[in-house]
Amino acid sequence: MSAVPDEPAVRLRPMVVEDLPEVMALERRLFPHDAWPEQFFLDELDHTQGERATRRYWVLTEPVADDPRTDERLLGYVGMMCVLPLADVQTIAVAPEAQGRGLGTRLLRLVVDTAAVWGAEQVLLEVRADNDGAQALYTREGFTHIHTRRRYYPDGTDALIMQKPLTDLNAPSSASQLR
Numbered sequence: 385m386s387a388v389p390d391e392p393a394v395r396l397r398p399m400v401v402e403d404l405p406e407v408m409a410l411e412r413r414l415f416p417h418d419a420w421p422e423q424f425f426l427d428e429l430d431h432t433q434g435e436r437a438t439r440r441y442w443v444l445t446e447p448v449a450d451d452p453r454t455d456e457r458l459l460g461y462v463g464m465m466c467v468l469p470l471a472d473v474q475t476i477a478v479a480p481e482a483q484g485r486g487l488g489t490r491l492l493r494l495v496v497d498t499a500a501v502w503g504a505e506q507v508l509l510e511v512r513a514d515n516d517g518a519q520a521l522y523t524r525e526g527f528t529h530i531h532t533r534r535r536y537y538p539d540g541t542d543a544l545i546m547q548k549p550l551t552d553l554n555a556p557s558s559a560s561q562l563r
């Protein structure tokens with residue numbers, strides 16, 4: 385697995401409601417045809433709260449020195465749903481001007497690692513069949529194409545379901561090894 389360059393200025397933290405104006409601006413830039421509505425993010429963030437939380441959302445930001453209105457700029461975000469034994473990458477996005485420097489890899493690995501800590505057996509995601517860049521990232525990170533949802537997107541493009549196993553699903557479980 386290749387290393388992600390360490391960028392000390394880049395900060396990773398949980399997404400909060402106050403991030404949504406910047407998140408929505410980036411969402412609309414990156415997904416002009418199927419951007420999530422803001423309410424969808426609000427509902428997702430609701431599910432990050434409490435002991436029975438099924439979601440985690442993070443943002444990557446960098447400091448800005450030249451804007452009196454803010455001290456940080458959004459570089460990207462990612463969301464995970466985990467209802468055992470499955471975890472899903474709900475969304476992943478990196479600002480166009482910050483792409484290609486390892487941030488997407490970092491966000492994806494964060495979901496995979498968190499899913500493993502939560503005890504998920506596999507991570508699933510959905511990607512447009514015409515999104516070669518994202519598919520290259522997922523393949524490099526150990527995801528394989530397991531299913532196609534024909535004409536899933538509003539413009540008729542297929543959705544590819546990709547999966548990364550976190551455990552050897554054929555291995556005997558520790559419970560059965562005890563017998």
Ligand SMILES: CC(C)(COP(=O)(O)OP(=O)(O)OC[C@H]1O[C@@H](n2cnc3c(N)ncnc32)[C@H](O)[C@@H]1OP(=O)(O)O)[C@@H](O)C(=O)NCCC(=O)NCCS
Nearest residue numbers: 414476477478483484485486487488489511517518520521
């Ligand atoms: C997909 C995305 C999150 C990747 O983020 P990123 O920060 O550019 O990713 P990285 O810099 O970690 O690159 C990782 C790998 O992604 C692949 N990749 C990313 N963009 C690519 C592109 N435009 N063309 C080809 N490969 C690309 C490459 O395999 C790259 O590995 P490499 O650097 O060894 O060649 C980002 O391009 C993005 O936000 N795209 C628009 C939104 C989107 O499509 N999200 C995914 C929805 S399923």
